[in-house]
Amino acid sequence: MMQLKCPWCGSRDESEFVCGGTTHLIRPDLTANDATWGEYLFFRDNPKGVHLERWRHAYGCGQWFNVARHTLTHEVLSVYAMTDPPPAHS
Amino acid sequence: MKYSALALLRGALSAHRNWVPAWRSPEPKPAYDVVIVGGGGHGLAAAYYLAKNHGVHNVALLERGWIGGGNTGRNTTIVRSNYLFPESARLYDFALKCYEGLSRELNFNIMLSQRGIVLLAHSRHDLDSMARWANAMRMNGIDAQILTREEVAARAPLLDMSPDARFPVLGGFTQRRAGTARHDAVAWGYARAADALGVDIIQNCEVTGFLTGAGGRVVGVETSRGRIRAERIGIAAAGHSSVLAKLAGFRLPVVSYALQAMVTEPLKPALDTVVTSPGTGAYVSQSDKGEIVIGASLDLFPSYAQRGSFAVLQGVIAATLALFPSFSRLRLLRQWAGIVDVVHDSSPIIGPTPIPGLYINCGWGTGGFKAIPAGGWTLAHVLATGRNHELAEPFQLERFITGRLIDEAAAAGIAH
Numbered sequence: 001m002m003q004l005k006c007p008w009c010g011s012r013d014e015s016e017f018v019c020g021g022t023t024h025l026i027r028p029d030l031t032a033n034d035a036t037w038g039e040y041l042f043f044r045d046n047p048k049g050v051h052l053e054r055w056r057h058a059y060g061c062g063q064w065f066n067v068a069r070h071t072l073t074h075e076v077l078s079v080y081a082m083t084d085p086p087p088a089h090s
Numbered sequence: 091m092k093y094s095a096l097a098l099l100r101g102a103l104s105a106h107r108n109w110v111p112a113w114r115s116p117e118p119k120p121a122y123d124v125v126i127v128g129g130g131g132h133g134l135a136a137a138y139y140l141a142k143n144h145g146v147h148n149v150a151l152l153e154r155g156w157i158g159g160g161n162t163g164r165n166t167t168i169v170r171s172n173y174l175f176p177e178s179a180r181l182y183d184f185a186l187k188c189y190e191g192l193s194r195e196l197n198f199n200i201m202l203s204q205r206g207i208v209l210l211a212h213s214r215h216d217l218d219s220m221a222r223w224a225n226a227m228r229m230n231g232i233d234a235q236i237l238t239r240e241e242v243a244a245r246a247p248l249l250d251m252s253p254d255a256r257f258p259v260l261g262g263f264t265q266r267r268a269g270t271a272r273h274d275a276v277a278w279g280y281a282r283a284a285d286a287l288g289v290d291i292i293q294n295c296e297v298t299g300f301l302t303g304a305g306g307r308v309v310g311v312e313t314s315r316g317r318i319r320a321e322r323i324g325i326a327a328a329g330h331s332s333v334l335a336k337l338a339g340f341r342l343p344v345v346s347y348a349l350q351a352m353v354t355e356p357l358k359p360a361l362d363t364v365v366t367s368p369g370t371g372a373y374v375s376q377s378d379k380g381e382i383v384i385g386a387s388l389d390l391f392p393s394y395a396q397r398g399s400f401a402v403l404q405g406v407i408a409a410t411l412a413l414f415p416s417f418s419r420l421r422l423l424r425q426w427a428g429i430v431d432v433v434h435d436s437s438p439i440i441g442p443t444p445i446p447g448l449y450i451n452c453g454w455g456t457g458g459f460k461a462i463p464a465g466g467w468t469l470a471h472v473l474a475t476g477r478n479h480e481l482a483e484p485f486q487l488e489r490f491i492t493g494r495l496i497d498e499a500a501a502a503g504i505a506h
Binding site for chain 2: 002013014015019037038041042044045053055072073074
């Protein structure tokens with residue numbers, strides 16, 4: 001089974017985690033038009049390669065954290081805090 | 091060459107040396123009227139309907155690997171049209187009706203078996219939502235029948251109906267016209283028929299870029315086998331749609347996930363219908379070869395890996411064995427995953443892209459196989475005429491801007 005390294009609890013089985021999808025998405029201003037909101041809500045890079053995503057240790061400490069993971073090999077390149085800037089993997 | 095009992099007899103008398111390949115393997119020409127990227131069911135069907143319905147014969151279908159080697163060869167072969175909303179009902183039932191006549195039309199046995207699908211209700215809430223679902227289908231003119239607990243037991247006698255069952259079955263509903271079709275045969279049948287109408291099926295040909303001309307219009311593709319020019323281009327690449335969109339310079343509301351399935355060793359006929367348990371995420375049928383075919387829910391993290399994780403595998407097997415305890419002694423023969431293109435409302439996208447001359451068929455997510463004839467038909471229509479087919483009109487990219495989503499997450503039948 002795939003394992004992820006929770007920054008607080010260490011390596012745990014994939015089944016303890018929930019993936020929250022792409023991270024570093026910036027919510028647009030409330031006055032933004034429909035196209036901007038549509039882009040924010042639905043449109044994604046969906047890369048075949050390094051993907052910066054958020055995970056939650058749902059069945060553990062409950063904390064969110066960021067992961068840089070390759071979507072073809074599933075290799076985890078780095079785990080970093082929610083407020084950290086994007087790493088230079090991609 | 092037409093396939094028939096007589097052709098088979100003639101083959102038998104000539105030691106079967108009379109057979110010819112079902113389609114050619116031509117070298118790509120420098121230019122075509124239409125290029126279709128992606129040699130799965132949807133791409134092959136689009137190529138066939140371009141030639142048959144619209145008289146556009148100068149068509150190339152480019153496939154990175156081999157035709158039918160992606161999701162068309164990785165699904166659980168289930169066909170059905172039990173969707174909730176009128177737009178979806180029309181689209182998926184059009185596909186099912188095409189499937190009903192497809193073996194004859196293509197002169198290729200797709201082994202359609204309308205053995206019906208039974209959806210299981212495990213709770214009072216399931217009973218209520220399935221009553222709503224079945225009634226919505228009937229309002230849309232699709233066959234649906236609510237089943238009592240006893241009727242479910244009669245249709246699938248191996249189900250655990252005991253009082254202490256882990257997932258008690260309280261009832262369910264059925265679409266009798268649903269069933270299974272041989273997935274490879276659908277790809278091969280369309281390929282052979284398209285080839286006979288002049289379509290060039292070019293395998294081992296990866297698209298590596300798009301050529302654009304005046305006004306940003308696509309005028310061709312760069313491929314691993316050279317540059318190919320085209321008036322119009324259609325993409326039918328399922329889980330790899332975003333990769334192609336990126337090459338063309340736009341984004342899609344798609345996330346790619348792995349969807350797993352597996353088969354057991356073959357056994358004697360034991361299950362003569364498709365059984366789906368939306369509550370547990372398992373769907374089970376028996377192939378004509380006798381294997382028990384089990385489908386899983388999505389591995390819920392983005393992936394292009396075409397292999398599933400053990401966590402999901404374990405979950406679906408546990409659910410299947412809770413429903414069918416007697417399957418516990420079967421051994422799994424194969425397990426695999428396809429990369430599916432999931433959009434937020436679990437409905438497809440069939441129509442123009444932001445790039446002039448470039449059209450797309452994607453977003454089928456976990457349920458593209460059942461829709462192959464409709465996806466191909468409507469993509470061919472927009473490629474040939476430049477106008478959306480009326481069935482595809484509600485399924486445009488703009489709905490993710492306007493907010494007019496068609497949320498079929500429940501009817502998709504697979505946990506998202």
